[in-house]
Amino acid sequence: MALLLEYSTDYGVTVKGDNLFIEGVFAKAMVKNENSRVYPIALLEREVSKLLPKIENKQLFGQLNHPEEPQIDLSRVAIRIDELFWVKNELFGKAKVLDTPMGEIAKTLVREGQIGISSRGIGTVGADGIVRDNYQLITFDLVADPSTTEMVSCVHESIRRDDSFEKMMKIWIQKTRELNNK
Numbered sequence: 001m002a003l004l005l006e007y008s009t010d011y012g013v014t015v016k017g018d019n020l021f022i023e024g025v026f027a028k029a030m031v032k033n034e035n036s037r038v039y040p041i042a043l044l045e046r047e048v049s050k051l052l053p054k055i056e057n058k059q060l061f062g063q064l065n066h067p068e069e070p071q072i073d074l075s076r077v078a079i080r081i082d083e084l085f086w087v088k089n090e091l092f093g094k095a096k097v098l099d100t101p102m103g104e105i106a107k108t109l110v111r112e113g114q115i116g117i118s119s120r121g122i123g124t125v126g127a128d129g130i131v132r133d134n135y136q137l138i139t140f141d142l143v144a145d146p147s148t149t150e151m152v153s154c155v156h157e158s159i160r161r162d163d164s165f166e167k168m169m170k171i172w173i174q175k176t177r178e179l180n181n182k
Contacts, residue, residue: 017045018099019096019097019111020096020097020107020110021094021095021096021097022093022094022095022097022110022117023093023094024090024092024117024141025090025091025092025097026091026092026093026117026140027039027044027090027091027100027119028089028090028091028179029041029043029044029045029089029090029091031089032129034064036129037125037129037130037131038128038129038130038131039131039135040130040131041089043131043133044091044137045116045136046138046139047121047135047136048084048091049175050137051081051084051110051137052084053140055081055082055084056081058080060080060081060082060139061074061077061079061080061081061098061139062077062078062079062080062095062117062139062140062141062142063076063077063078063102063139063141063142064076064078064102064103064105064106064118064141064142065141065143066118066120066141066143070121070122070136070138072138072139073137076102077098077100077102077103078097078098078100078102078103078105078106078141079095079096079097079098079103079106079141079142080095080096080098080141081094081095081139081140082094082096083091084093090132093117093140095117095140097110097142106142109142115142115143116142116143117140117141117142117143118140118141118142118143119137119139119156120137120138120139120140120152121135121136121137122135122136122138123135123136130138133151134139161170161176168169
């Protein structure tokens with residue numbers, strides 16, 4: 001099985017006191033992504049459901065950069081994933097950037113606009129680009145990709161909004177949950 005990594009910049013940043021949170025789309029199903037992979041929604045739903053107990057126990061951590069191995073290296077932890085939920089084929093999430101050495105670096109990168117969120121899992125991909133049923137979602141990591149300019153503007157715009165962005169994000173999340181429950 002291969003280590004499968006996916007990248008998203010469709011999120012915003014919320015600052016609450018000294019705490020920094022990343023909220024937004026963490027993954028998408030049924031859409032060909034930048035790596036030419038398609039994740040079936042049933043597959044991602046299955047894998048996300050396996051992560052929910054870890055989230056409830058505040059035990060789902062992500063690192064700064066993807067490691068070469070699938071295991072989570074606690075010395076590189078930068079975020080704790082606090083929430084994951086579906087709206088149609090988009091997986092929304094919320095992660096707290098932690099006060100760890102890697103978390104402090106991540107905070108600086110967020111302020112400079114050079115960071116994104118990326119899923120980490122293992123599995124195989126068919127010749128058709130569809131991720132196979134043996135896929136196992138492990139976590140989400142923070143990654144840098146300076147060539148992605150939309151990521152930079154997203155973070156800069158979001159961080160300047162402070163309280164108004166936080167209010168907007170709460171309303172947006174509530175509305176998407178209501179739509180998801182219909």
